[in-house]
Amino acid sequence: MPKPKFIDHTRHTQKDNSLTEEAAAWFLRMQQSNRSDSEQQALEAWLSQSEAHRAEYQQYVRLWHNLDHLEPKPRKKLRATVAGILVLLLIFGTFQWIFHIEEVIVTAVGEHERIVLADGTTIDINTNTKLRLALFGFTRTVTIEHGEVLFKTGSERLRAFTVNAGSGVIRHIGTEFNVFTEDGETTVAVLEGAVEISLEDQDNAKAIVNSGQQLSYSGQGLSDISRADSETATAWRKNRLIFRDTPLNEVVRQINRYHTRPVKLGEPQLHGHKVSGEFNTTDRDGLIIALKTLYGLNSSELDDMTVLYAK
Known part of the structure; x- marks a missing residue:
């Protein structure tokens, strides 16, 4: 890192x-x-x-x-x-108060970065992520345009710490939490403490998410609160992907977040195959070989992608 x-x-x-x-x-x-x-x-x-x-x-x-x-x-x-x-x-x-810190941070595909604020707050940024960090007066605001970020807030309590992601606002209550936002949907997994989530322009759409819980939201509303798998949510910090009965099309989507050459499924019937296991995000070839071996697949290398299909 x-x-x-x-x-x-x-x-x-x-x-x-x-x-x-x-x-x-x-x-x-x-x-x-x-x-x-x-x-x-x-x-x-x-x-x-x-x-x-x-x-x-x-x-x-x-x-x-x-x-x-x-x-x-x-x-x-x-x-x-x-x-x-x-x-x-x-x-x-x-x-x-006219002094203001504002940073735009972008990570490339396959890149990680860590930001440490003066109070000890750490912001770990995953692959292909863009965010804006603004420190102004009594407010600290992170706006995630797309991608994944793990926050662990420091000792400062005077200044508010908020995260804008997708159509919602996340306010920490002394905590560690992971945020992934893509294509209008955001998932927040709380590892320690609690966060308050509210949707913009929807006064009644609010929820408190506690340690060990997660919630997803979009412009249409909040999901139910469910149990968070902290190991899976933060595996990316160690260059790992952990799948537990995950549909193959979701596995392929996750793989493609870390590599510029995409993998595609050549047949719709493959989408629902369930995958369980732990994989190295940096080893694209190893991932493809593992999927081919586990599920009896073949692959074809085209000019701009790798296609998986049934034998």
Whole structure:
């Protein structure tokens, strides 16, 4: 696997930082003992405007809650200290939040890459994948255009970590999870912790997926939650493919993700043959020989592909 790439630089952009500043201002106002009922109602109206408003405000709530558990500092002194920090964030926000990291990462067919963020979050990227990584203010967002990515989030809890894939949004709850998205369908397998999955433009399409579970979704909706096979889901990190009663056409599709010269099934009746076993993703010839031996197949080499057919 290539040497991990550490994201530790910034780029200046003109992105609007008003939402972060508004959330901080509202939070500070709500900590004042003389706040009025009308101010509380105004906050609720502001929060109801969008999910983004609620997410930004929640970052300050979480920080406040976490610091409440720090001992032995007196509560009043601690709150005053945090309030001062938040005021400084507002004062210098114009300078701090305009700094923005954005990367576009693309892996070629058969290539893997690892990204390590400053807080220890690791992002392992599988073959033929394209994603965009954006770090801005209190948000960290990965948008997967296609391909497969394994996330293991680090110790930072102040900044939200979200993954956009296909027609859904995945929010981590301190976790490790694998995301594969292709042709409009996305599968999320949770290895540790939990994630919240919601579909864009479908307010009621939400689910919490816990450790050892997986879920698929598309623009049409969410699947039922099922058991995740963590060994199968992450085998690609060791250049392995694991199949358990997998239809042969799906096996061929998986093989083709790792090689530029595709394999095709020459006869429709072969599609339903079930395959079980473990294979090396880098050994294309070995894969083809194994399939031919196990299922009594022949192969033909054309100019641009290998065709498998029954004897």
